[in-house]
Amino acid sequence: MDIISIRKILICITLCYSFLCIGQESISIQLDSAIDSLDANPNYSYSVLSKISRDKEQQDSIKSKAKLYLGSYFNSIGVVDSSMYYTRASLIHLRNKKHLAQAYRLLGSSFRRSGNMDEAIEMLYRSLKISEEIDYIEMITKVKSDFGILNANNENYDKSIQFFEESNAATTDKKIISSNYINIGAVYFRKKDYDNAEKFFLKAYEMIPPNTSPKASATLALNIGDVLHENKKYEEALAYFNDSKKIADLHGFKDKSINAIVHKSKAIAALGKPQEAINLLNNSLAPAKLISNLEIQKNIYENLTNIYTSIDDYKSANLALNNFHTLKDSISDSRQKKTITELEVKYETATKEKEILLLKEDQLSSEAEIKRQRLLRRFYIIGFIIVLIPIIGLLLVYYQKLQVKTKYNAQKEEINRQKTASFLNEQELKLANTYVIAQNEERNRIARELHDSIGGNIAAIKLQMINIEKDKKTQATIIDQLDNTYQQVREISHNLIPKKINQTAFANYIREYIDTIEKVTDPDITFIPHPIEKINTINDNQKVEIFRIIQELMTNALKHAKARVIEICLNAYNDSIEIIFEDDGIGFDSKKETNGIGLENIKKRLTLLKAKIDIDSAINRGTAIRIEIPIVLNDKK
Structure with missing residues (x-):
């Protein structure tokens, strides 16, 4: 059996196993997608989660997770009974401790909304205990914030502040920290400790950039203005009311813009300008009616009543008061209708749940x-x-x-x-x-x-x-x-075999040659042999070739390069000899001019010696030549 056959078998086995698991993975992807879309597309999420929670073919763990997030969905829209039903149903098969902590926190929130504070506290403590066991920081901070809100509603203000501060100490999430600062500021405001309220509101305001969270920034600026107003810092309050209106106008929040004007009018009246405040309020009535915001209209008439009363204009005050009560009754009727609608929804939900339970009993078998x-x-x-x-x-x-x-x-x-x-x-x-x-x-x-x-x-x-x-x-x-003929024969004879090359130390022989050249030419010539002892033991035949190569290089440099400085390095290693020849002359284009007679002679010698040559030269940049010759042991003793 070859490698290709084995690979084919392994691929087939993997595909078989994948087909068995693909259905389960597809449902998991749908579930995760529905969870991620809860905020952006709640209707889609509700549809998918409901389908998965009722699918009899699915594993209990997957259905439990779907029920948990159905509970979260109903909690977000304020349907507390359905939220509690699905969350409790999810607890039966939930095994993941993070999901358990989330479920108990959700139950705590539902109990708090329904007014059952004791049950709310118990559920939140269960969530906190599990979160601390597994070091679930995100849930720890959220539960402690919930405890802070719970204690604030019960007027346990000091304990409420303690929980908010503990929540901040457990996280680095700026969003959670700023939210806790707002809650702490609100608690101090209820305690009428306006200095501390101002301090924490300002901390939150600094952490919420208007360009990223404009709605929150506009609301917070309004809150800071209210605190300053209560603390009788009317000029500063007016500045924050203006900031709130500016942010609201910039981002098209009409209700918040009008609300900022209403609050601003209180500060202006407090500064002794009641007529200006009245004009502001009267001018804001038309925009408030245009957006059909009864609550803002009610606040406008309430402020008008107070300001008219302060300047003894009781007729106008009475008219504004009548309008105030008319709007108050309208709001009350609207709230009653809303409450009735919510109760009807809850009743219909409970009825459907009962029907589901009956169907479940019929389908047990x-x-x-x-x-x-x-x-x-x-x-x-x-x-x-x-x-x-x-x-x-x-x-x-x-x-x-x-x-x-x-x-x-x-x-x-x-x-x-x-x-x-x-x-x-x-x-x-x-x-x-x-x-x-x-x-x-x-x-x-x-x-x-x-x-x-x-x-x-x-x-x-x-x-x-x-x-x-x-x-x-x-x-x-x-x-x-x-x-003349005799001298020519002697010269040819000496050129064929240098006179002293076998009688003088090789390094000294080359140095004498270079000294002779240097005396009759302009360039400053440097010869650096290393190590001298090893150079002197080079094979005699290689000595002749190396000397001829150095002669040829020197001739080329003196004849063509117009160099001021020439440097020759002769290095002997264990297995090779290296010649490095450098000059600062006019150089040449090494890509074009590498076939001169001098270089051709050198290359022929190097071919016989099995040597390598590297030439680096450019016009007006000098020349550097490196030659590497394999070493041959000297047979002479």
């Missing part, structure tokens, strides 16, 4: 059968997985063995390839070295022949010609020609 079938299906799945796991394990072991074997064979092939390449490189290096040795020996032979035979013969002829006394002019000419 069929549910038992469904549960039995579900249990059997689970047993089949578990059995299938139990059989599947050893098979997958064996396939994985076999697959790993194949991988190890494949890697071993690949490594073995790579090692053999490297050994072959190394052997070929070694043979090529030996061959090149042999060629260099043979070349140098042939040069030595030619140099000796030129020097010993031809040079000796010319020298003898020269001596004989000196003895000829006749024809002095011809004699002198022949002697000069022979002398």
